[in-house]
Amino acid sequence: MSDKATIKLKKGQGRYLKAGGAWIFDNEIDLCTGSYENGALVDVVDFDDYPLGVGYINDNSKIRIRMLSRKAGTVIDDAFFYQRLKAAWEYRKCVLAPKDLTSCRVVFGEADFLPGVTIDKYEDLLVVQSLALGIDRYKERIVDLLIQVLLEDGIKIRGAYERSDARERKKEGLPLHKGILRGTFAPEIEIVENDVHYLVNVAEGQKTGFFLDQKYNRLAMQRICKGKKVLDCFTHMGTFALNAGFGGAKSVLGLDISDYAIEQARENAKRNHLEETVRFQTANVLDALPGMVAAGDRFDVVILDPPAFTKSREATKQAIKGYREINMQGLRLVEDGGYLATCSCSHFMTQELFVKTIKEAAGSVHKRLRQVEARTQAPDHPILWAADESFYLKFYIFQVVSER
Numbered sequence: 001m002s003d004k005a006t007i008k009l010k011k012g013q014g015r016y017l018k019a020g021g022a023w024i025f026d027n028e029i030d031l032c033t034g035s036y037e038n039g040a041l042v043d044v045v046d047f048d049d050y051p052l053g054v055g056y057i058n059d060n061s062k063i064r065i066r067m068l069s070r071k072a073g074t075v076i077d078d079a080f081f082y083q084r085l086k087a088a089w090e091y092r093k094c095v096l097a098p099k100d101l102t103s104c105r106v107v108f109g110e111a112d113f114l115p116g117v118t119i120d121k122y123e124d125l126l127v128v129q130s131l132a133l134g135i136d137r138y139k140e141r142i143v144d145l146l147i148q149v150l151l152e153d154g155i156k157i158r159g160a161y162e163r164s165d166a167r168e169r170k171k172e173g174l175p176l177h178k179g180i181l182r183g184t185f186a187p188e189i190e191i192v193e194n195d196v197h198y199l200v201n202v203a204e205g206q207k208t209g210f211f212l213d214q215k216y217n218r219l220a221m222q223r224i225c226k227g228k229k230v231l232d233c234f235t236h237m238g239t240f241a242l243n244a245g246f247g248g249a250k251s252v253l254g255l256d257i258s259d260y261a262i263e264q265a266r267e268n269a270k271r272n273h274l275e276e277t278v279r280f281q282t283a284n285v286l287d288a289l290p291g292m293v294a295a296g297d298r299f300d301v302v303i304l305d306p307p308a309f310t311k312s313r314e315a316t317k318q319a320i321k322g323y324r325e326i327n328m329q330g331l332r333l334v335e336d337g338g339y340l341a342t343c344s345c346s347h348f349m350t351q352e353l354f355v356k357t358i359k360e361a362a363g364s365v366h367k368r369l370r371q372v373e374a375r376t377q378a379p380d381h382p383i384l385w386a387a388d389e390s391f392y393l394k395f396y397i398f399q400v401v402s403e404r
Contacts, residue, residue: 004043005034007057007065011047017067020386022110024055024065038173039133041068041076055115056134060173066115066132078141081114085146088112089153095379103191104380105212106146111384119146120208122191122200126160127208128181133172136164143181159183161202163209178203190271194219196242197271199264206236213377214239214305217343217395220373221303222247224339224397228300231255231292231333233285233326238265238278240303240341245269245278249301252278255285286322289329300338302330308346316348320357323349327361334400339372347392354394372397 013028024044036042038059044052044067051072055065068076088107096104106126107119116132117139128143130136139162147157160182169176187203193215202209218240225244232241235254242265244252256262262282269275285306304326309319327342334340344354362369376383377393384390 004041004054005032005036005057006043006045007032008045008049009047009052014046014052016386017052020384022055022067022113022115022387023063024067026062026064029064039137041134043072056132058133058172060133061171063132066110066134068113068115068134078145081138081142082145082149084112084114085142085149088114089146089149091382092380093153095382100193100215100380103193103210103212104378106380107142108381108390110387111382111390114142117142118208119143120210120212121150121157122189122202122209124156124158125185125189125202126157126182127202128160128162128164129166129208130162130164131166131168131172133174136172136174140181147182157182159185161187163202163207166207194222194243194246196239196246196268198237198239198242198268199271200237201264204260211236211239213345213381213393214343214395215378215380217341217375217378218243220375220397221301221341224341224372225249225252225301228338229298230301230303231299232303232305233289233330234304234306235265235280236261236305238268238280240305241265241278241280242268242272242274244301244303245274246272249277254278254280255283255288256280257282257284286326289326289333293329293332297333298335298338299333300335302334302338302340304330304340304342306344308344309349316353319346319349320353323354323357324361324364327358328365331362331365331367331400334367336400336402338400339397340369340400341395341397343393343395345393347389349394351391351394355396358396358398366402368401369398370401372399 008030010030042057053070054074055067057065103122106121116135118129120127130139143160162181165176165178188201200210226248230244230249230252232254235256241252241254262280265280269278309322375395
C-alpha cells in the first residue's frame, strides 16, 4: 500500500495527460485521499480509479501535478533518475554529431520525462535550471547522477552552476536563485559550435548562458550568407552574425538593444578574427528598422531572431502585431532576390499562426516569398508530441522577390 496521497481526476478530464503530456491542471482534480505537502509525490488515478502514474504536486501552481512516471507504483529514487538521465544522454549521442556533444542540452524537462528541470552542458560545466517545486527537491541528486553518467563515458565534469532565476519559479512559490552547485570555477568558458568560438558566461548570460537550440539553424545560414551583405537583428552574443562571417559574408551588421550583449558579440568577433567583417551596434531593432528603410539601406540577407514576444496565451494578439511589423520592415530591407531568415521562439505563437503572420507581412509590402527551408530547434531540444510547450522554435529561410 502506497503511503502517498492519491489524487482522483474528474470524469472526462486529464485529456492532456492521456494524449501524452505530463501536466494535470488544477481544474481537472476531483478529490484527494490522504494528505501531502506541496512538492510531494502523489499517486494519480482516473475518475474510475484506473491508475495513471506518479507525479509531484503543488497547490501554488495552475499546473497542479507534473507526472514523473505514467506507471503506477513507480519508485522515485536514485535508480529512477539514473535511468532517466542515462536515456537522455544516450539519445543525444545518437542524434548529435560527436563534436556537437561538447556543448549541448542534456536534459529538456518534459521532453526527457523529467518535468521542470533543464540541464545544459558547456564543455566540462553543467548549468541547471529548476522551475518546479517538486523537482527542486531532487536537483542536487540529479546533478550528481548526471555527472556519474557522463563519467561512465569518460567525460569529466568539473562543476555545475544553477540558473534558477527565471520568473516562472514565482508561479510555483519558489524564490529566484543562482549560484554554484558543485565545484569551484570562473563563470566564463569558451565553447565551439559550428567551428565558431564563443565566450559564454554561465552566470550572466541569457537563460543558461547561451542559446544552444539554434545550433543547426546558424549552420544553415553560413551557406546562405557567403559573399553577401548581411543584417542580423536581435544579435545577442552575435551568434548568427558570426556564423554569417565565418561562412564568408562580405559584410555583417549585428544589432541588439543590450550594451552587454554587444560587448560580448564584439569580443567574440575578435576571438574568431572576424572584427573587420562583422560589426555590432547597440540599437533598439524595433526603432532602427524603419529608420534604415527610410534611409534606403538594403541587404542581401536579413536575419530576424527576436526574443519571445509573448509568454502567455493572452498576449498572443499583441505578439502577432510585433512579429508582423518586424517582418514587414525586414522584408523592405532585403534586396530583390535576397534572403530573409525569420523565427519565433514562443510556443504560444504556433507554427500555423507564425506562417499566417509572415504571409500577411509579405502581402503588406508586396513581396513574394520562395521558401528555402523550414526548420525548428536542434534535436538536443526534442519535441514531445502532445507536450505543446516542447515545440517552441519555428525558423524559416525565404528568398524574397518583388511582385512581378
